[in-house]
Amino acid sequence: MLIKNSGLLLVILLISNFLKAQSITQIAQNPETSIRGLSVVNNRVAWVSGSKGYTAITRDGGKTWAWQQVKGFESADFRDIEAFSDKEAIVMSSGTPALIVKTTDGGASWMVKYRNTDTAYFLDAMDFSDHRHGYVLGDPINNKFVLLETKDGGENWHSYKNPPNSSTGEAAFAASGTCLRVDADNDINIITGGTQSRWLLLIADTISHSSWISIDLPLKHGKPSQGAFSIADEGGDVIVGGDYQKDHTIDSVASYYFYTDQEHGKGKIAMANIPPAGFQSCVEFIGDDIFLSTGTPGSNITTDGGKTWKKIDSTSYNVCRKAKRGNLVLLAGNGGKIGILKM
Numbered sequence: 001m002l003i004k005n006s007g008l009l010l011v012i013l014l015i016s017n018f019l020k021a022q023s024i025t026q027i028a029q030n031p032e033t034s035i036r037g038l039s040v041v042n043n044r045v046a047w048v049s050g051s052k053g054y055t056a057i058t059r060d061g062g063k064t065w066a067w068q069q070v071k072g073f074e075s076a077d078f079r080d081i082e083a084f085s086d087k088e089a090i091v092m093s094s095g096t097p098a099l100i101v102k103t104t105d106g107g108a109s110w111m112v113k114y115r116n117t118d119t120a121y122f123l124d125a126m127d128f129s130d131h132r133h134g135y136v137l138g139d140p141i142n143n144k145f146v147l148l149e150t151k152d153g154g155e156n157w158h159s160y161k162n163p164p165n166s167s168t169g170e171a172a173f174a175a176s177g178t179c180l181r182v183d184a185d186n187d188i189n190i191i192t193g194g195t196q197s198r199w200l201l202l203i204a205d206t207i208s209h210s211s212w213i214s215i216d217l218p219l220k221h222g223k224p225s226q227g228a229f230s231i232a233d234e235g236g237d238v239i240v241g242g243d244y245q246k247d248h249t250i251d252s253v254a255s256y257y258f259y260t261d262q263e264h265g266k267g268k269i270a271m272a273n274i275p276p277a278g279f280q281s282c283v284e285f286i287g288d289d290i291f292l293s294t295g296t297p298g299s300n301i302t303t304d305g306g307k308t309w310k311k312i313d314s315t316s317y318n319v320c321r322k323a324k325r326g327n328l329v330l331l332a333g334n335g336g337k338i339g340i341l342k343m
Helices: 002-021
Strands: 023-029 035-040 046-050 054-058 066-069 077-083 089-094 098-103 111-116 123-128 134-141 144-150 180-182 188-191 198-202 213-216 226-232 238-243 254-261 266-271 282-287 290-295 298-302 310-313 319-322 329-332 337-342
Touching (some): 035 089, 035 319, 054 089, 282 319
Antiparallel strands (some): 023 337, 077 089, 098 111, 290 298, 319 329
16 A cells, blocks of 8 residues: 555656646737647748738747738738748638638748638638648538638638538637637548537548538537537547637636546546636647646646646647647747747
8 A cells, every 4th residue: 555655656756746847928918910820840940820811930949930911911810820831821701702721931921822712701710631622611501610721732712511500699700710720630630619519520431421420519508608618539539628718717727538438438527627727729639648828827838648737838829730740839829929848
């Protein structure tokens, strides 16, 4: 018993020291743009995108940033960005017109790959399963979520053949580009809010690839400002959100998925035992059972897969992302604000 208790104490001490070691340092305060798009390619290259047509790239791990207001798109709200290198990136604009633009020369020039002037279209998020295959999610039209697909690296986009249904007053949030996640197996995850909060899942290896799984989420919902805002589906499934109009309310802001029968793929959604400190617009998998979340009241971390959270910073950010290849973790928010997670 003494050995077991000593082992448990060691684990507790290690976790405690790990949490104390976490900090977020603001590394840039740039143009007056609200950043919600963030893509970290590796430990040196990352891109951001924001309102007023702004994009920026770093090639030195965030120390310096090259900003530009993309000519001809000064009124565009670039809510999400997907980058593949320091040369190639794709930006999605919410609002009217709905736009997807691409650069292959590091931002020296941008080419329109999708444009829709229908005011019913409002694009929320973008994600890719690999360099070629990607999706863009938009708010529902005629009780169907808008879902666009590319199979050639964003050169051409078309409506997905089987978008999920929506209920009245249900939508997705264009808060951090992470209400849509597509994994390497091309499984599609969508989380929603408003009058209803759901996790919509399409598993790629099913026979027909046509049946969406719908899971009701216990996160706060019922109003346009409430619901699930972000999902991290790597290393586990953690979902965060809440009410951005009452951003310090901690009730029903985070949940996690756990298996009750892993052999048969059965599981349940549970609320966090100790939630993040208020509304969170983004969550990101860091490694092992560690996830980082952020929102207007600050940033939080969990080391047990979403069961318990600890606040590590009070600065307001909109989005946090980890390098696709590497361990660099950046955050970004309003006022051109960019931060880095120190571990």
